[in-house]
Amino acid sequence: MSLKESPILVVDKARKCFGGLVAVNDTSIKVNRGEITGLIGPNGAGKTTMFNLITGLIKPSGGTFFLNNQNYSPENIEQVVCYGIARTFQNIRLFNEMSVIQNVMVGRHHKTDNFSSGIIASLLKLPSFLKSEEKLIQDCMSLLKKVNLEHKAQQVASTLPYGEQRKLEIARALATEPCVLALDEPAAGMNPTERNSLTSLLNSLKKSGVSILIIEHDVKLVMEICDKIYVMDQGNLIAEGHPREVRTNPKVLDAYLGSNFK
Ligand SMILES: Nc1ncnc2c1ncn2[C@@H]1O[C@H](COP(=O)(O)OP(=O)(O)OP(=O)(O)O)[C@@H](O)[C@H]1O
Ligand SMILES: [Mg+2]
Structure with a gap:
């Protein structure tokens, strides 16, 4: 197996009962290193629940989870972020009253050395603290640039249009420097221009080595960018494979794509 085909994230027999x-x-699903993996299916199929299991938002009823060949217990979301998995939410979860750049800074928090430079240094605003603060702002601005939001850095997050709030969530997730980025319906609410820039962003992240797991109802986008697609229906995996195979799979056509997609 080539390195590129080796899975970075392996979910083995995940189970959740409500x-x-x-x-x-x-x-069971796998996310290969440096690839974009899609998770699609009709409403209520279990896609978001799968994300919630992987990222420690809910407790699994069963299953084993591996990141970088290491078994991990997705106990809570902060710990999962430290392992290297970052996510965005289907229902956007920003700090609404904070500015755009502050939202990204929150994501960056555990990567900065402000803690090591100490409380005294921060209170006295010593050069070491100011330097790391300046670096933090620079890093966050370059993340905002990636999602075309640098001109809105000082704006209050809740005042952004829906599509831009989604892009801000992506920037915040990227601030944690994840090895796996899990996106739950990132294109929802985006206009065609934003959707195209999202496509370019995801392709450039892939080139830079980020492995991406994406849930999306915009089937055209999924077919365009994914290396592999998993299809769920009523909690079960009904198909997996290359977009070409999945789009013509009779089970997938029947459960999800119907006659609307050719
Ligand atoms: N916290 C919960 N308590 C009870 N049932 C839940 C809970 N979360 C999800 N469910 C149920 O689990 C099933 C799967 O839901 P899930 O949100 O994972 O679907 P989905 O594939 O993400 O759908 P959509 O495309 O609409 O977002 C649904 O029947 C849903 O009602
Ligand atoms: Mg969902």
Whole structure:
């Protein structure tokens, strides 16, 4: 197996029951290093629940999780971020009252050395503190540039249009320097121009070595950018493969794509 084909994230038989409902039914997926992997399926298929399991937002009823060949327990989301997995949310979760750049700075927090430069240094605003603060702002501005939001850095996050809030969530996730970026419906609410710039952003992140797992109902976008696609329906995996194979799979056409997509 070439290095490129080696999986960075392996989810083996993940399971989640909500009372009598099996939302994720022993579902296994892999995200290959440096690839874009899609997770698609109809409403209620269990896609977001799968993300919530991987990122420690909810406790699994079963399953094993591996990152970089190491078994990890997705106990809580902060710990999962430290392992190297960052995510965005289907229902945007920004710090609404904070500025755009402050939202990105929150994501960067555990990467800065402000803690090591000490509370005294920060209170006295010693040169060491100011230098790391300046570096933090520079880093966050370059992340905002990546998502074309640098001109809105000082704006209050809640005043951004929906599509731009989604881009800001991506910038905040990137601030943690993840090895796996999990995006839950990033194109929702985006206009065609934003959608195109999202496509370029994801392709450039892929080139820079970030492995991406993406849930998206914009099937055209998924087919364009994904190296591999998993299809879920009612908690079960019903298909997996190259976009070419998935789009013509009768089970997928029946459960999800229907006659609307050719
Ligand atoms: N916290 C919860 N408590 C109870 N049931 C839940 C909970 N979260 C999700 N579910 C149920 O689990 C199933 C899968 O939901 P999930 O949100 O994972 O679907 P999805 O594939 O992301 O759908 P969509 O495309 O609409 O976002 C649904 O039937 C949903 O109602
Ligand atoms: Mg969902």
